[in-house]
Amino acid sequence: MFKKYLLFFLFLSTLPSVLFAQERVINRANDKYEEYSFKPAIDIYKKVYEKGFESPDLLKRLGNAYYFNAEYKEAAPIYKLLLDKYDSIITPDYVFRYAQALKTIGEYEEARSAMERFAKLTNDTALVKRLSEDYLKVIEENSGRYDLQNFPYNSKYSDFAPSFYKEGLIFSSDRDTGNFARYRHTWNAKDFLDLYKVDVQGLSENKVFKIDALETATQNADLTETETERLPKKKNRINSRFHESTSVVTKDGKTMYFTRNNFLDGKKYKDEAGTTRLKIYQATMIDGTWTNITELPFNSDSYSVAHPALSPDEKMLYFASDMPGSFGESDIFKVQIMGDGTFGTPVNLGATINTNARETFPFVTQKDILYFASDGHLGLGGLDVFATKIAFDEYDQPVVNVGKPINSPYDDFTFIIDEETSEGYFASNRLDGMGEDDIYAFKETSPLRLDCRQQVTGTVRDRISNELLVSAKVNIIDENNMEVNSVMTNEKGEYILELDCNQGNFVRASMEGYIPSEEYLPKSYGKPQIVDFYLERDVVSGGFGDDLAKLLQLSTIYFDLNKYDIRPDAEVEIQKVIAAMEKYPSLKIKVNAHTDSRGNDDYNLWLSEKRAAATVDYMIAKGIAIDRLESEGYGEQKLLNECENGVRCSAEKHQLNRRSEFIILD
CATH class of the missing domain: 1.25.40.10 (Tetratricopeptide repeat domain)
Known part of the structure; x- marks a missing residue:
């Protein structure tokens, strides 16, 4: 370890x-x-x-x-x-x-x-x-879901970092394979780490091979002269005189990404402090051998980049690094793999996943679950394995400890799983192992239940007037018809809520005087949702003599001086009244029209009657039955302000009196 x-x-x-x-x-x-x-x-x-x-x-x-x-x-x-x-x-x-x-x-x-x-x-x-929170209780709730088995290819040295490869695995080990002492590391006089491959189905008769061996031949076989010539030169092999560890191979088997010390073409590079950093390298499979080894462009001599993992579509590479912008000793990053084989700019996965300690060894499943090792999230000790959902390119879902027996008081890391078979592997330095680090096989007996929090935002408006409704209630109701969360809209008619997206939920908006409205959100991977509500007035709650325009919170219907034709701004508001009458077929209204005090009384009475009739005619032309409408003009009899005969008023004040009302009839 x-x-x-x-x-x-x-x-x-x-x-x-x-x-x-x-x-x-x-x-x-x-x-x-x-x-x-x-x-x-x-x-x-x-x-x-x-x-x-x-x-x-x-x-x-x-x-x-x-x-x-x-x-x-x-x-x-x-x-x-x-x-x-x-x-x-x-x-x-x-x-x-x-x-x-x-x-x-x-x-x-x-x-x-x-x-x-x-x-x-x-x-x-x-x-x-x-x-x-009682994090140990939470860990215990997730425990007991794995059956562990010993990995038959462990050695008495360090074996870890398994990755799926064809019918078997690639893993990292410092087992003694005959390397000369000059290549031994000063930590513990053990060989440097190399990458090995094994067929876990037993097709290779339990033999472990160096990754640089020909795909068509075993290390122990006598290679023909032609096969020997096909072996890559030492300077262009994956395994070098220094460390090689974590790896991932594309589904077509043609490209490998792996971690190595800063060593290429026979040369070792150090930073200003004399430290040999880690880098991710890329290798290509040509004629049965790995060759064309190149380092990725976002590597640096000043910081480490390591432990590659691929997204299911292989368009994103995940890795660990202590590059600038990291929260802790090492963080999980992602970088886009472009269609032409180039790479985008690395992006930190953020503070939900990364802490001010160590997050490392990422692995992403076909169902977009990110597994990684961390000692910054609360665990049982050392590195623990954690999981979180990352669907829809979001990285804000809760991080969950996978529990025992995967995790222990020691370092548990390099977790991988095949979701189709529920089988996988991980490494640990727990005391019952054969070597310093050992690989363990496991079978997942029940799925990990990941917390899934989905953010729901939106506004609540009046359906007819489109006015934002303040202090409307928005609540979350689960599939058992239990309210689990609620909030009131703010001064902008906005709300924000969270729900458990492991199950379906109803989002419901309600307000006094309105008919409640709700929308069903099925279980999901947590992609944020916007749900806007448009509530309909419960006009039945209005009684005889109430002004429908006020119940619908409409703008006042105004007319120009000495005119009774419908203005464009008034037309918009009348359309809202029409929509309400279409919604409620039993609704009948009376249009009351008024004038200002200018002009003689008889003329104003005639003008108001024409305005009321013009409004009714407009509504009939739009499909409202004539027997549901009445009209009456009041002239200047019901002024809203002091602007009566002989009083000097501004044009704006006179305008307030030239109006129509929509009175609900019994």
Whole structure:
């Protein structure tokens, strides 16, 4: 598992020596530490510490050396001492590692307290919310859905990163295959990681082959001269003198994406700090061999890009990176694969998926479920496997821990599954394994129930007037006719709600004086929905003598001075009255028309009668039966303001009196 931490981008800072009498010893330990040789570093730091030489830097290094070497039981008390004695100078990452170490050894209550402290130090409100819930209970509810089996091809070394390939798998291993010692890594004197392939159906007689072997021949077979010539040259093979790990192959078997140290054409490259970063490379299958190895254009010598995964349509590549714009030590990103084989610009999947810790090893299923490993989301300890829905190119659905026995107090990662067979594989460094990391096969016995939250937004309006309705109620009613959520529209007539999209729901809008309206939303993958409501007035609630225009909240019907023809603005409002009468066939109305005070009384009475009759004639012409309409003119008898005879008023005030009303008849 030591190499795995290299793949997680744990690049540690240099510690100045502060122990004078032990300076030479500490410097030697620091050198080992900087080389990720944690075992030798632990031995030296421990001896110095046991002799009574203590400093925050020494405790940091000793705690980290234990932690990164998966000796969590030893790391926890060192971190505790560091936090208790040197609290004022400790950064949040040490609090986080302390919490992770506690979880790994089963001290969950103490781990929760440490995580609460970490959330406070980092102002992580999302983590505070998650900690307020009983996350262990949620994990337990998702547990017990997998039957595990030992993977027969594990070794006593490190085996992980399975990926589907033809009838079998490709995986990464540092098993001893005869490499010379000069290629061994300083962490643990084990071989560098290489990619291997195996036929898990047994067709290859349980033999494991290097990925660079010919597809038409086995490594142990005697190759003909022609076949030997077909093998790629060493500089252009997938497996190099350094690490190769995670991989994914396209469905047609012609393209592979894989992770490797920054090494190409026989040369190794480092960043300014001297660290060899990780990159994703692409290889092409030609005549049974992988060749034409090139690095992807968004790689960098300054940060790591690793652990490729493809979307079901193979138009999107997912990967992990600590590139600028990351939330934590490593985040999940995506990049579009263009039709011409070029790539778009990498995009971070966002704060719902990524945390300020590690998110890595993505895998996407045919049903658009993203599985990934994380120690930033709440789990059982170390890396846990999590899942979330990503359909419709949305990345805001809840993240769910897949539960036991996939997850354990140790590192569990590189999860893959075939949804048609419900069979898959993952890796773990749990204690019952054969090697440092082991691959496990599993059968999913019941599907994972992912939380699915769908956002529904919209407006509520009057159907006739199109006016936005304020304080209308919008509620969610599930298929059992139970109200599960509700909200009132704001001053703009808008609402926003969330519902559980694992089931169908009714969205209902209602308001006093209106007939309720609802729309059914079937279960979905969570794509946001816009549902606008247009409520119809319950005009039956109006009584004899009520003004229909007021019930429908219409604009006033106005006329020009000395005219009775229907103006265009008035026509729009009369159409709304017509729509209401078509909706309610029993509705009868009387049109009352009025004038202003200018002109003599007899003329104004005649003019108002003409206006009322013109309005009725217009409605009859539009299909309203004559026996449902009456009209009457009132002249200047019912003025709305002080503008009577002899009073000087503005044109605007006189306009207010030239109007029609629509009175409901009994």
